[in-house]
Amino acid sequence: xxxxxxxxxxxxxxxxxxxxxxxxxxxxxxxxxxxxxxxxxxxxxxxxxxxxxxxxxxxxxxxxxxxxxxxxxxxxxxxxxxxxxxxxxxxxxxxxxxxxxxxxxxxxxxxxxxx
Amino acid sequence: xxxxxxxxxxxxxxxxxxxxxxxxxxxxxxxxxxxxxxxxxxxxxxxxxxxxxxxxxxxxxxxxxxxxxxxxxxxxxxxxxxxxxxxxxxxxxxxxxxxxxxxxxxxxx
Numbered sequence: 001x002x003x004x005x006x007x008x009x010x011x012x013x014x015x016x017x018x019x020x021x022x023x024x025x026x027x028x029x030x031x032x033x034x035x036x037x038x039x040x041x042x043x044x045x046x047x048x049x050x051x052x053x054x055x056x057x058x059x060x061x062x063x064x065x066x067x068x069x070x071x072x073x074x075x076x077x078x079x080x081x082x083x084x085x086x087x088x089x090x091x092x093x094x095x096x097x098x099x100x101x102x103x104x105x106x107x108x109x110x111x112x113x114x115x
Numbered sequence: 116x117x118x119x120x121x122x123x124x125x126x127x128x129x130x131x132x133x134x135x136x137x138x139x140x141x142x143x144x145x146x147x148x149x150x151x152x153x154x155x156x157x158x159x160x161x162x163x164x165x166x167x168x169x170x171x172x173x174x175x176x177x178x179x180x181x182x183x184x185x186x187x188x189x190x191x192x193x194x195x196x197x198x199x200x201x202x203x204x205x206x207x208x209x210x211x212x213x214x215x216x217x218x219x220x221x222x223x224x
Contacts, residue, residue: 033212042202042216056211104212106157
């Protein structure tokens with residue numbers, strides 16, 4: 001069974017640009033969550049999608065958005081990039097909503113560098 | 116607000132036992148999870164506690180006290196491959212998964 005796939009693995013962008021990251025969940029998983037990981041900050045929850053609907057959102061500005069397609073694949077978009085957006089962006093999938101005992105399976109992440 | 120606290124770094128020798136504590140403050144608490152992340156790798160699930168008590172999975176055990184808003188991960192018979200970062204994460208009704216900032220475990224030979 002294939003794991004969670006994130007593309008691209010690395011990205012370099014300049015301030016003001018926008019970027020789209022992609023996540024393909026484990027087959028059969030309907031929930032996809034996105035996290036931002038920076039040194040010293042741990043994993044910060046961005047949002048969770050389930051059945052193409054955003055079910056929960058973290059405390060990030062509106063420049064961060066996402067969507068989920070009917071095949072459960074998800075994309076995350078960051079507009080008007082800032083230097084502080086440089087981070088590892090992780091995607092996690094789970095069978096159901098990320099609560100109860102629904103284990104989250106993480107992809108390897110996309111490392112975004114904003115210059 | 117919602118917050119988790121865990122030590123930033125723990126060092127132990129091979130074969131020893133180490134405990135990584137996690138205290139949390141949240142509303143609508145569902146459960147406490149633990150994840151392991153090796154440098155350059157993805158976080159992987161270790162354990163989940165929803166009720167008070169100890170859960171054991173091989174060399175790893177996890178404990179939860181809901182009344183104290185406290186939990187810990189216990190690693191026994193430490194091996195060099197256990198050197199990694201360990202994150203506790205609270206599942207809450209409002210913000211779903213809230214992760215701690217992680218504890219870097221260094222296992223010395």
